Amino acid sequence: MTTQPASATPGLRLEPADFGASEADWNDWEWQVAHRLRRPEDLDAIPWLGREEIDDMRRVARRYPFSVTPYFLSLVRWADRKDPLRAQVLPSPAETLAPEGGSLDPLAEAEHTRAPGLIHRFTDRVVVLATHRCAVHCRHCFRKRLWKEPHARNDGLRWDQVIAYLEDRTEVRDVLLSGGDPLTLPDGGLDEILGRIRRIRHVEIIRIGTRIPVVLPQRITPGLCRTLERHGPLWLVTQFNHPREITPEAAQACERLLRSGIPVNNQSVLLRGVNDRAETIKSLCQGLLRIRVRPYYLHQCDPVAGAAHFRTSLCEGIEIISQLQGTTSGLAVPRFVVDLPGRGGKVSLQPDPILSREKGRTTLRDHAGALYAYEDPAPAGFDPGAETIQKIA
Ligand SMILES: *Cc1c(COP(=O)(O)O)cnc(C)c1O
Secondary structure, three states: OOOOOOOOOOOOOOOHHHHOOOHHHHOOHHHHHHOOEOOHHHHHHOOOOOHHHHHHHHHHHHHOOOOEOHHHHOOOOOOOOOOHHHHHHOOOOHHHHOOOOOEOOOOOOHHHEEEOOEEEEEOOEEEEEEEOOOOOOOOOOOOHHHOOOOOOOOHHHHHHHHHHHHHHOOOOOEEEEEEOOHHHOOHHHHHHHHHHHHOOOOOOEEEEEOOHHHHOHHHOOHHHHHHHHOOOOEEEEEOOOOHHHOOHHHHHHHHHHHHOOOOEEEEEEEOOOOOOOHHHHHHHHHHHHHOOOEEEEEEEOOOEOOOHHHOOOHHHHHHHHHHHOOOOOHHHOOEEEEEOOOOOOEEEEOOOOEEEEEOOEEEEEOOOOOEEEEEOOOOOOOOOOOOOOOOOO
């Protein structure tokens, strides 16, 4: 943003006119990308920030740079200094005050990297980092290490290595394109990458992990959808974290993807101060179902450098799931998952409804806490003489 907003819009929200954008500019994703706020002086354009606040943000940004689209910034309500959308995109002093101990690579992805930008941790699926670029830098990002990495000099050579690895590993049936954000690539580049992956016989599905529908929905153009449609079966996984992110623009982006035969799933991150109340997650997930997006995972926030202030206790996530279960559509209940440190993978954490197991009888608890004796046939291979059934692994 090069110009100061002409006027501070009433209601303490920035509007297209404040960025000097015409309606056509605003709906043009390339305009949005070109006008991202990412330099220290860009913060002067937000009339409701105090001088001290701006100085703090600039200091934090030297360690963890910021980048945000005018569109996403227009959703922030500036009257609330703790606005949940603002907290996800603008630097906060908490990022550098946080106790050390977070990692720049909490999932040990470097250790599982088998070709440049290809992470193979689970047998039948791999993650391929399609690019380092993102439209927005999420403050809780677990791949912050990529923000400052130089872009590959010869990306063609890198893709040759990635494709050669995939061709060689016939056990891989699911390729997850991530990044950075794959949808920051131009349509032609995506078309080529997807085409090369699709030509590998044993690859059954391609997933695209992207926050574009949330932070730059204008990018989901009919042309992009036609490109994606050519390479199906393709699944898209996005990241809505707060109900206010479900705007008409985001809904339209998802609608276009769905109409192109691309199922849209959502992976939220559970973030302190953003969505750490059961009502917020419930309203988010119900809102997602209204736009036909399936809540897939709710992620425990990883121990990422500079993001300790976002982290909640595991028991809070389990409690949120327990408050959703039985009080809303099962489709609206995501799986709460945590990435185990280092070599581990994801595990899913559930409220445990099993109170006890005895021969022929298991005692279960419903979501309201009432107990039920359930007549329970013995498992296969069970020794009929045994009185108690050990926990079935
Ligand atoms: C999360 C993840 C996947 C995908 O996991 P699903 O549970 O299948 O969604 C694949 N590879 C890596 C390295 C991951 O971290």
